[in-house]
Amino acid sequence: MDTNKKAETKSSSIDDIDKKIHANQVLYDQLHQSLVDEIVSKDDEAQKKEKSRKSDVSKTRNFLLKFSDYYQSNELFRYALWGFVAVFFSTTILTIIEYPLFSGSVKDDVGDGFMFGGDEPNWVDTFFHTFWWAVVTFTTVGYGDVSPETHLGKFLTIIIMILNLGIVTMLTGAVSSVLVAARLKGDDTLDETKFYGHLIIAGWNPAVQSALRLIEANEDSASVVILINETEEEIIKRAVSGFDRLDITHLSENFTQEGVLKKAFIEECGTFMIVPDESGLLPNEKPDEDKTVLTALTAKSILEDIQVVAYILDEEYISHLHRANVNEIVFPDEHIPHMLAKHVTDPGVPQLFDELITQEKQDKGIQVVSIPKGLVGLTHNKVSAYYKFKHKWLLVGYAIKKAGFSLEEQMGESGSPIIRDMIKEQLDGAGIKLSSDEHVIVEINPDDEYIIDGKHKALVLR
Amino acid sequence: MGVNAKQIQKINYFSKVSEDLCSEIAKVVKQKKCSPKTTLLKEGEAGDTMLLIFQGQVEVSKNMMVKTSSGFTMSTKSIIRLETTDPSPANKPITEPTVSVVKAPAFGIGEFSLVLDNAKRTSHVTAMTDINYGIIKLEDFSNIVDKHPSIGGSVYFEVAKSAVNNLATATQDISNLTQAFFFALAK
Structure with missing residues (x-):
């Protein structure tokens, strides 16, 4: 009897909780929806502003430029x-100085043909006539x-002809040098206009093809690739x-150069x-x-x-690569013990892990997306709610671009100047740079109150 | 001949001491003169005197191991130069300074000797110009302090202040050096 009662109250309390959760869920959703709306509208506004500013820049x-x-x-x-400027300039001068002569000879030359001035040559005829002389x-x-x-x-x-001699010579020289x-460069030269922010892969390895396939799948990534x-x-x-x-x-050359x-x-x-380059290997x-270390140093x-x-x-090469200041090192063997x-x-x-990392479809798996400007400065739980409600993505963490560490900045004005100078002098002398490169670190599942700044990018699971 | 109270008061350690008492101190200060290149203090030597530089420029240097093109060698490395401004040096320094020059009306150097018996000199001090200076013995100073305890308070306070400041700078130096050390090792 007693136990029955207990069970009843229990089930009723669970019902209660469900009801409460349901009621709160609506409120919760509304709250977050309004947050999302606010942020999206803010972002749109910011984008509009930027666009209008851009169009303002005069054509x-x-x-x-x-x-x-x-x-x-x-x-x-x-x-x-x-050359054109010189021709035009001399034409103008000669038209002014020798107007009677050139205008007289227009009639002799053209005879009964068309003239701008009708029967008598006007200044347009004369100018054109002089232009003809100048080009000849x-x-x-x-x-x-x-x-x-x-x-x-x-x-x-005389002056014009001598000047012209120089210009024509240089023009001829330029044409032939081009x-x-x-001919010397042949087909090797790449069109430089398209190469900006592109990906260069030095060395050939079966992994490259697979990597390219993954890059192909992500439409936000750079599309221009050079293989050396x-x-x-x-092949x-x-x-x-x-x-x-x-x-x-494909550039078929030695990439260490x-x-x-x-x-x-x-x-x-x-x-x-x-x-690791497997070109021409058995x-x-x-x-x-x-070669990898050498190329890193060269780059x-x-x-x-x-x-x-x-x-x-x-x-063995990892320490060498660190010394060469390589930004990221991929060493597959380091994952094997963990996996096992x-x-x-x-x-x-x-x-x-396999499932997440080997997703090849563009809209699946772990991805890095930029955070809308409206969200910068907010806390992690709000950003997380934004992705959840707006895109139905799970926010796993953040990739943060950390500025390189600078010893000089770190020391600042502290301590005695003589010691600071000595440190700089000695490190410089030893060829050690006083700053390290910027690199990416990740922050996984931070506290709710964690603040997002402009250097964060979201790691989302789609 | 002799040093007057005003000269003593220009030195920061004695700045809080009244003119009357300064003249007491002035009585036990032995006035001296020296020409450029004279070594006033030698690193590592024991000393029971403090030097009061009234006029001129001196260079403070330390024996250090330095790296040169031919390897490591012990050499004297200048650290700082001190120059008086009231009055300023009578002539130009014999060599152009390679380190920063700190200026003040007058300087007291070897102030550790006022605190410690037989304190070791921590660095070399070399004259760069003609120097007008005075020497005060720990023993004489102690006698004056015994007679006029108020002198001791203000002087030792100033000495302690400069010691604490130096210690703070030294701590920062150590942290800078440690960072640089790690930085160099990481490469």
Whole structure:
């Protein structure tokens, strides 16, 4: 009897709790929905503002900037432009100085043909006539049908002809140098306009193809890829034939050389990846991993800021790569003990790991997404609610870009200046840099009150 | 001949001591002069005197192991230069300073000797210009303090203050050096 009663009250209390939870759930959902709405509207506003600001930047300014860039970079264009300016300038001067002569000879030359001025040549006819003279002179054709007659006109023509000699010579030189350069470089030169923030993979390895397939699947990642390795063209072509989104270029050269890396626009690249190179190896031969370290050093010496990811098979090289300031090191063997042990201690964990990491579909698995601006400065539980309610994603943690550690900044003005100077001097002398590169750290499942700043990116499970 | 109370008061350790008492101290200060390159204090030597630099520039240096192109060698490394401003040095220093120059009306150096018996000198002090200075013995100073205990309080307070400041800087130096050490090892 007693026990029956107890059971009854128990079930009724569970019902109660369910009811309460249900009532609160609605409130909870509403609260979070309003939060999401607020954040989304804030974000939209911010984006709109940015857009309108961008369109405000005048188009003429943009055009001028492009023009000056082109002028700086293209020798041929530069000389041609100056040639044109010189022709136009001399035409104007001669039209003014020798007006009677040129306007007189217009009638002789044109005869009954069309003239802008009708029966008598006007200034347009004269100007065009003089322009004809200038071009005939400049191109060194020199028909001699028109020529200046007064001393002043002839004197000016002398100056113009001598100036012209210089410009024409340089123009000719530029044309031939462009042609020669094009022939020397052959098909090797890559179109530099498309290479910015691209991925460079130095070395060839079966893992590369699989990695590319995963990169292909994520539409937010960079689409331009350069492969540098000396594997046969045929093999590479076959391996990369299946990719639609990725634009893959193959450079068949030795990637340890600085010149080759520069040809791949390494200064502009988003990520530089070095993998154990199996080019030209027999099946049982091991790749030479010294090359990986050497390449990392070369890349970092070209530009310290390059994001270098190195894939290494032999543990021995890890310290060398650290010393070369490589940003990230991928050493697959380090996961093996954990995977093996977890199969014994926590069955299911390795499977979860496999499932998460080997997802190839774009909208599944663990991914890094940027956090909307409206969420910056809020706490973890709010950000987590945002992803849950807006996208139905589970927020697992954050990837945070940590600025490099700088000894100089750390020391600041503390202690005696003599000691600080000595430290700087001695480390510099030993070739040790006073700062380390920025790197990415992860914060998994932080406290609810954890504050998100602009350096955070969300790790979500979709 | 002799040192006056005003000169004594310019030194920060004695700044809180009244002029009357300063003249008491001045009586036991032995005034001296020296030319450039003279070594006033030698690192490691025991000493029971404090030097009062009234005019001139001195260089403080320490024996240190330094790395040169031919390897490690012991050498004297300058740490700081002290220069008086009231009056300023009578002539130019014999070498251009390679370290920072700290300026004050006048300086007291070897102040540890006022606290410790037979304190060891912690660094070399070398004259860079003609120097006008005075020497005060621990024994004489103690006698004055016995007679006028108020002197002791203010002087020892100033000495303690500078010792504490130095200690704070030294602690920071150690932390900087430790960081640099780890930094160098990590590479």
